[in-house]
Amino acid sequence: MSDTPDSPRRASPKTSDETPIERAVESLEKSLNAPIEQYFAATPDERDVIALMLANIRAPSTRHEYQKDLRKFFVAMTGVEPNSDSVLEFLHLSEKRAVAVVLKYKAKLLAQGLKEATVNRRLSSIKSLVKFARQLGVCSYTLEDVELEKVKAYRDTSGVDAQTINSAIGLIERSTVHGQRDYALLRLLWENLLRRDEVSKLDVKDFDPYECRLRILGKGKGTNDEWVKLSMATVNAICDWLQVRGNITASSPLFIALDNRSKGHRLTGDGIRKIVVNYFDAAGVKKLMSPHRIRHSGITTLLEATQGDVRRTQKVSRHAKLDVLIQYDDNRKKGQSEMTNLLADMID
Numbered sequence: 001m002s003d004t005p006d007s008p009r010r011a012s013p014k015t016s017d018e019t020p021i022e023r024a025v026e027s028l029e030k031s032l033n034a035p036i037e038q039y040f041a042a043t044p045d046e047r048d049v050i051a052l053m054l055a056n057i058r059a060p061s062t063r064h065e066y067q068k069d070l071r072k073f074f075v076a077m078t079g080v081e082p083n084s085d086s087v088l089e090f091l092h093l094s095e096k097r098a099v100a101v102v103l104k105y106k107a108k109l110l111a112q113g114l115k116e117a118t119v120n121r122r123l124s125s126i127k128s129l130v131k132f133a134r135q136l137g138v139c140s141y142t143l144e145d146v147e148l149e150k151v152k153a154y155r156d157t158s159g160v161d162a163q164t165i166n167s168a169i170g171l172i173e174r175s176t177v178h179g180q181r182d183y184a185l186l187r188l189l190w191e192n193l194l195r196r197d198e199v200s201k202l203d204v205k206d207f208d209p210y211e212c213r214l215r216i217l218g219k220g221k222g223t224n225d226e227w228v229k230l231s232m233a234t235v236n237a238i239c240d241w242l243q244v245r246g247n248i249t250a251s252s253p254l255f256i257a258l259d260n261r262s263k264g265h266r267l268t269g270d271g272i273r274k275i276v277v278n279y280f281d282a283a284g285v286k287k288l289m290s291p292h293r294i295r296h297s298g299i300t301t302l303l304e305a306t307q308g309d310v311r312r313t314q315k316v317s318r319h320a321k322l323d324v325l326i327q328y329d330d331n332r333k334k335g336q337s338e339m340t341n342l343l344a345d346m347i348d
Contacts, residue, residue, distance in 0.1 A: 048084050053132040069125035091133045095141035102146050116149035157331045159297025165190055168283040178258055180244050184237040189291050191231055193298045193317050196269040196291035202254035209235050303329050
């Protein structure tokens with residue numbers, strides 16, 4: 001029976017002689033008619049651009065500083081805590097208006113008498129936010145016209161000599177559990193120029209006494225580790241510490257706190273700093289010491305011993321750029337004082 005005008009028209013069945021090209025065209029048409037953002041639709045949390053940006057920063061300390069500086073910017077310029085609406089409003093401004101807002105904020109910072117480095121850090125956090133937002137497509141401007149303050153490139157790399165280091169280490173009572181830990185710790189800081197966070201993150205499995213080496217996660221290395229060689233004296237010191245400590249597994253922290261409040265927990269960077277300060281204070285060292293000051297001392301001592309061989313020193317310091325070590329060497333030589341005295345001797 002034929003279809004009446006009111007009856008629905010049936011789709012014609014697929015013919016077996018449909019060509020591959022026709023089937024491909026039909027498949028493409030179906031794809032183009034599929035719902036948009038079925039799998040990659042934006043979620044509510046993606047409106048929080050600051051949270052997304054912070055989540056993409058690996059170092060916790062850097063993440064904390066960015067969060068703190070961005071909060072100060074939005075509180076200063078809006079009077080309220082940053083929220084997704086205020087952040088997006090800022091990112092949707094015209095370029096001229098955004099630059100004017102940031103320059104006004106910069107003027108506020110300068111009026112407070114903040115140091116140039118602090119002002120630059122605050123501004124850099126805002127620039128980083130804008131750059132990240134541009135990558136997300138929620139911002140169309142840049143802050144290239146906002147210039148940072150000029151900062152004198154000076155860095156105090158002074159430390160203490162090896163004799164002073166030895167006097168502090170000599171105060172360690174190595175017959176105690178505390179002493180065994182502290183002796184291994186200070187030897188490691190001095191001989192391998194480790195940063196306190198690098199030491200704090202060490203686990204027992206990172207120590208290889210058979211190959212006399214230690215696996216560390218260096219600054220700015222992400223999840224990439226590297227092995228550094230240890231002296232036999234430091235290997236023995238770490239072995240002695242682990243033996244008296246006992247009850248360890250491969251995933252246990254290499255260095256732990258021993259005070260009643262935090263006993264057994266991973267020794268923090270601040271805990272390492274306090275240990276260093278206590279021994280150097282007891283040794284009568286007037287200069288304020290820290291793990292990083294020990295690192296400064298070791299680098300300067302190596303440059304003295306090698307007549308300024310920055311490349312060999314870099315093997316231990318693991319600086320990414322030789323320029324940093326050249327600055328250490330320049331400070332070590334105290335060239336300005338020498339040149340000034342040279343001129344002084346030429347006149348009466």
